[in-house]
Amino acid sequence: MTVTRAVVVGIGLVALGGGLGYAQGPAASWTQTERGEAWFYQRCSICHMGRIVKDNTYQPMAVPLAGVLEDTSPEREQFVRAYIQQGSLMMPGFRYSFNPEEFDELMAYLKTL
Amino acid sequence: MSKRKSLVLTLGALIVVAGLWTAPGQTANGATIAGKVTGADGSPMEGVIVSARASDKSFTTSVFTDGEGDYFFPTLDAGQYAVWAQAKGFEAGRTTAELSRDEVESDFALMPLEDVHQIVKQMSGVEYLASLPQSTPDDKRMVRSFKTNCTGCHTASYPLQNRWDERGWGILVDLMSVYPSSGVPPPAMVPTEERPGNGMILAYRNELAAYLGRSRGDTELAPKLLPRPTGEATQVVITEYDLPRTDQPNHFDNGSDWSMGTPSRFIGRAAHDVWLDSQGMVWMADDMVPERTLAQLDPRTGEVTNYAIADHENKTVGTHSVVVDHTDKVWATGEGNFVMLDANTGELQLFERPAEMTARVGGTLDVDSNGNPWATSLNGVITLDPATGRYTHYEAPPVESDLVCGADCGNWGTYGVTIDRDDNPWFTQPGLDRVVKLDTATRDMTVVYLDPLDLAEATEVDRDRRRNIRANQNAAPPHHKAPRRNAADPNADVVWTALYTADRLARIDTQTGEVSEYELPTPYASPYATAVDKNGNAWITTMNHDALTKFDPETERFTEYRLPTLGTEIRHVQVDNRTDPPTIWAPYNRTNKVVRLQFRTANAEGVTAAR
Numbered sequence: 001m002t003v004t005r006a007v008v009v010g011i012g013l014v015a016l017g018g019g020l021g022y023a024q025g026p027a028a029s030w031t032q033t034e035r036g037e038a039w040f041y042q043r044c045s046i047c048h049m050g051r052i053v054k055d056n057t058y059q060p061m062a063v064p065l066a067g068v069l070e071d072t073s074p075e076r077e078q079f080v081r082a083y084i085q086q087g088s089l090m091m092p093g094f095r096y097s098f099n100p101e102e103f104d105e106l107m108a109y110l111k112t113l
Numbered sequence: 114m115s116k117r118k119s120l121v122l123t124l125g126a127l128i129v130v131a132g133l134w135t136a137p138g139q140t141a142n143g144a145t146i147a148g149k150v151t152g153a154d155g156s157p158m159e160g161v162i163v164s165a166r167a168s169d170k171s172f173t174t175s176v177f178t179d180g181e182g183d184y185f186f187p188t189l190d191a192g193q194y195a196v197w198a199q200a201k202g203f204e205a206g207r208t209t210a211e212l213s214r215d216e217v218e219s220d221f222a223l224m225p226l227e228d229v230h231q232i233v234k235q236m237s238g239v240e241y242l243a244s245l246p247q248s249t250p251d252d253k254r255m256v257r258s259f260k261t262n263c264t265g266c267h268t269a270s271y272p273l274q275n276r277w278d279e280r281g282w283g284i285l286v287d288l289m290s291v292y293p294s295s296g297v298p299p300p301a302m303v304p305t306e307e308r309p310g311n312g313m314i315l316a317y318r319n320e321l322a323a324y325l326g327r328s329r330g331d332t333e334l335a336p337k338l339l340p341r342p343t344g345e346a347t348q349v350v351i352t353e354y355d356l357p358r359t360d361q362p363n364h365f366d367n368g369s370d371w372s373m374g375t376p377s378r379f380i381g382r383a384a385h386d387v388w389l390d391s392q393g394m395v396w397m398a399d400d401m402v403p404e405r406t407l408a409q410l411d412p413r414t415g416e417v418t419n420y421a422i423a424d425h426e427n428k429t430v431g432t433h434s435v436v437v438d439h440t441d442k443v444w445a446t447g448e449g450n451f452v453m454l455d456a457n458t459g460e461l462q463l464f465e466r467p468a469e470m471t472a473r474v475g476g477t478l479d480v481d482s483n484g485n486p487w488a489t490s491l492n493g494v495i496t497l498d499p500a501t502g503r504y505t506h507y508e509a510p511p512v513e514s515d516l517v518c519g520a521d522c523g524n525w526g527t528y529g530v531t532i533d534r535d536d537n538p539w540f541t542q543p544g545l546d547r548v549v550k551l552d553t554a555t556r557d558m559t560v561v562y563l564d565p566l567d568l569a570e571a572t573e574v575d576r577d578r579r580r581n582i583r584a585n586q587n588a589a590p591p592h593h594k595a596p597r598r599n600a601a602d603p604n605a606d607v608v609w610t611a612l613y614t615a616d617r618l619a620r621i622d623t624q625t626g627e628v629s630e631y632e633l634p635t636p637y638a639s640p641y642a643t644a645v646d647k648n649g650n651a652w653i654t655t656m657n658h659d660a661l662t663k664f665d666p667e668t669e670r671f672t673e674y675r676l677p678t679l680g681t682e683i684r685h686v687q688v689d690n691r692t693d694p695p696t697i698w699a700p701y702n703r704t705n706k707v708v709r710l711q712f713r714t715a716n717a718e719g720v721t722a723a724r
Contacts (some may be wrong), residue, residue: 026197026207027370038366041377043275047288049379051296061298090302092281096331097274099230 036109038100043094056076062090069111144212147185148219150178150198151256151288158183158223161200162677165210167192171355171415173369175677177347187350199371199677201338202226208375219702228488232336234374237679238269238657242637244334245273246327250270254570255324257591258317260637260657261614265587266294268682268703269637270375271656276333279326286321289315294587296382296401310522313588316578342675348713349674356383356397356705358497359404363705368678375680376704384408386434386477386685390441390456393689395707397700398432398445406430406461407445407454410707420454422447422461430463433476434685436486444486449473451486451497452487464497464504472506477598479532481553493537494551509542509558526585529598529642531608533623539608543586543595545675548610548621560716561626566592566615589614593648597687598642602649609651609664618643618664631664634671638662646688646695654699655685661686661697661710678704 027035040048047062069080081103087093098106150161163184164175169192178184178198191213198206198221208222226232227580236244242260247253263272263286272285284302290310291299304310328334334708356364358380366376384397395410406429407420421429429450432445451464451474463581466473487496493508509527529541548558565571565579571592579590586595597613610619612630616638620629624660633640638655640662645651651664659681663672682703689696697710 022272025195026205027366027373032363034192035373038364038373038376041364041366041379042271042374045379047302051379058298061302086129087277087284089283090284092275092277092284094128094275094277096276098276 005014032105032107032108033112035102036105036107039098039106040109043097043106047091065110066113068113069107070113072111080110134534144191144214144216145186145188146194146196146212146217146219147183147209148221149182150184150200150206150223151182153222153224155222155685158200158341159343160675161198161221161223162675163196163221164584164677165189165194165196167194167212169193171357173353173677175351177342177349177675179347180343181492186473188636196225196601201371202232202336205370205372208330224496229333229336231372232263232338233334235371235679236270236336236338237375237659238271238273239635239637239655240336240338241269241273241334242657243337245329245476250570251325252328254568254572254575254591254615255320256637257568257570258575259321259325259590260639261589261593261595262314262317262321262587263289263584264639264657265613267656268375268659268680269377270680271378271703273329273665274374276329276331277326278330279322282325282329283318283322286314286318290318291557292475311588312582312589313578313584316582333700346403346672346674350711350713351674351677352412352709352711353676353701354410354707354709355410355417355676356408356410356700356707357417358383358402358705359419359672360402367706368680368701368704371679378680378703381704382702385432385702386687387698387700387707388435388437388443388687389689389698390437390443391439391455392441393691394456395698396435396437396443396454397455397707398435400431400433404429406432406447406452407443412709420459420461422452422463424448424450424463425465426485431650434478434488436478436480438480442480442484444478444480446474446476446478446488449591451478451488453486453499464499464502466504470504470506472504472508475527477529479530479538481532481536481538482535486529487532489530489540491527493527494530494540494547507551507556507558509540510560512545512547513560525583528586529596529610531599531601533601533608534603534606535623537623539599539601539621539623541596541599541610543597543613544584544589546594546596548582548596548599548619550623550626558704559626561621561628563594563596563619566594568592586613597640600643600645600651602645604647605649607645607666609643609645609653611643611653613639613641613656616640618651620666631669631671633662634673635660641683642685644686644688644697646697647690650693652686652697654686656682656684661699661708673708676708678706678708680704681708683708 050058050060085095149636150158159180161178165530166173174524176184194210210217243257247256287303353607368376382401386398397408399405404421405419406422409418430447432447435445437443443454445452454461472491480486495506546563548561574588595613597611600612601608605624608621617630638658640653641656642654653662658674659676660673680703681701683699686699694712700707
């Protein structure tokens with residue numbers, strides 16, 4: 001069977017400004033949260049974000065993190081920090097991966113979820 | 114060029130070393146940016162990559178410094194530019210330039226990085242692999258086993274920018290054993306009875322976790338950086354075009370700023386293959402971005418147009434590979450069926466297979482001289498007669514030896530296919546270390562077997578696994594070769610085949626089946642795909658090496674052209690023979706970009722970086 005259909009579905013939006021979608025300029029000038037978002041996409045997204053594949057959206061394999069640090073107490077934040085550093089049965093510990101500044105950036109982003 | 118220069122060194126936390134730019138006067142050929150890059154001691158630095166991006170454009174232009182440390186861009190459109198210079202092991206130099214009708218001069222003095230953590234983040238896959246401990250045969254075997262089992266779907270720099278203990282690495286190896294290359298998350302993160310995982314990856318699981326925990330855990334690597342390019346390898350103009358997603362902005366962490374390391378592929382995966390039509394428009398296959406079957410890039414403007422067709426379930430068809438035939442029909446492999454777009458009319462057609470036909474259209478394709486597409490398929494190849502819509506499937510013969518097969522000899526994978534100049538398809542079977550020719554006149558198949566690498570570090574355990582566990586291009590023992598994608602020379606009896614896990618390029622004589630193998634110059638490069646230009650040069654993409662590599666068969670010499678982005682993950686390359694020398698195109702499959710290489714030679718035409 002042959003299916004014929006037409007076709008142009010849109011002209012791509014041109015992302016302007018240093019090749020960046022929303023953060024602008026070199027990474028050193030990104031906000032703490034923007035840098036943390038980059039770490040999150042690099043190191044956490046494979047398990048903690050649902051992957052969009054063509055017309056379907058898949059749920060993340062691991063726990064979704066929306067609200068995990070919303071209005072959190074210092075004690076709760078410390079617990080989450082230690083959990084990420086140590087890992088769990090299903091998650092590697094990240095205590096060696098980030099320097100302290102990068103880890104603070106990651107935590108700043110997690111608070112926005 | 115004006116010699117009036119001065120340097121402004123900015124110290125402190127910001128990684129800025131800004132050059133003072135001057136306007137020495139209007140140039141005859143329009144505006145450009147030029148300057149010199151030096152080290153902290155004032156000595157010139159060759160092979161530094163300098164990039165420029167206008168605020169109102171969707172592409173970045175890059176050039177290298179020469180032996181004197183000098184660089185210059187081709188004529189650029191007027192505008193507000195960000196300009197930056199990067200070299201591994203150094204802080205980036207950055208400035209801005211307001212370009213009107215004059216030449217702007219921007220000099221950079223690069224400061225060496227002292228924090229090893231920051232140096233390591235800049236490394237590409239080959240640099241990470243070279244930096245892993247490998248002074249003993251056991252460690253060397255583990256580096257190779259990591260490469261052959263863990264870098265089939267992504268560059269080594271992506272996982273290795275993490276540092277985990279043995280337990281952590283074990284979790285990741287378990288996950289990867291069940292995680293498909295399609296990117297669709299599996300229901301469980303570990304092997305289960307229903308989904309037992311990749312047998313080869315799991316065979317190496319404990320050894321890999323122990324080695325990685327020891328070498329990439331609580332101790333930092335001693336970085337082994339590649340030397341910067343010199344000579345011919347610096348005489349190139351590189352244009353990287355954005356490929357915007359349909360559903361959300363591209364992510365700002367896109368590999369252009371090396372200080373951030375290798376970016377995520379999470380929303381960066383888009384174009385898998387590219388091919389040019391007769392008008393120079395660039396067509397791209399995309400198996401990931403929603404509402405896109407094919408995309409077309411206009412290199413003059415950077416504008417991208419998306420095309421989509423739905424199947425009978427009203428689901429947008431994704432495509433893996435694309436070939437434009439000599440009549441400008443854009444053929445693609447689309448989730449089990451062929452898809453064709455007529456570039457002259459913009460009309461898309463989906464050729465759905467008969468429901469009872471189990472052999473699917475696989476990932477890669479080529480088109481013969483009659484305009485019939487051929488694709489990889491179940492144990493062989495599949496072709497379509499577009500006039501009748503009739504599909505025909507050809508299955509390769511079973512393996513002839515017990516040296517490579519796996520416990521289950523059936524349903525092996527076929528990955529690359531190309532049509533030779535006699536109109537015969539050649540297809541690769543990476544798990545079986547063999548390449549097969551189908552004679553379309555007689556329907557006979559000729560099988561070319563590749564002997565495994567003679568590696569001192571490979572053990573009887575590895576040889577046993579090669580005999581008894583099914584390998585493929587993404588998971589194999591360290592001495593496997595895994596022929597991946599291939600390309601026929603239209604002017605010679607030659608097929609060039611990328612031996613993915615062996616880091617070699619194979620020249621196969623299409624008349625005799627004779628094989629000559631050439632080792633790539635950078636260890637662990639992982640050659641993925643090839644193309645052949647009108648001069649007979651082979652072009653090679655490399656998963657672990659952010660570069661495009663040329664092989665001149667006459668001199669048997671490789672030239673590596675480094676790329677300005679970290680984590681390019683190029684799976685396909687094409688040539689535009691309308692220019693002299695030919696222009697090279699390739700998609701970045703991790704970072705939503707498409708790259709063009711134009712070469713600076715005495716007689717080079719068309720080096721127009723800005724458009």
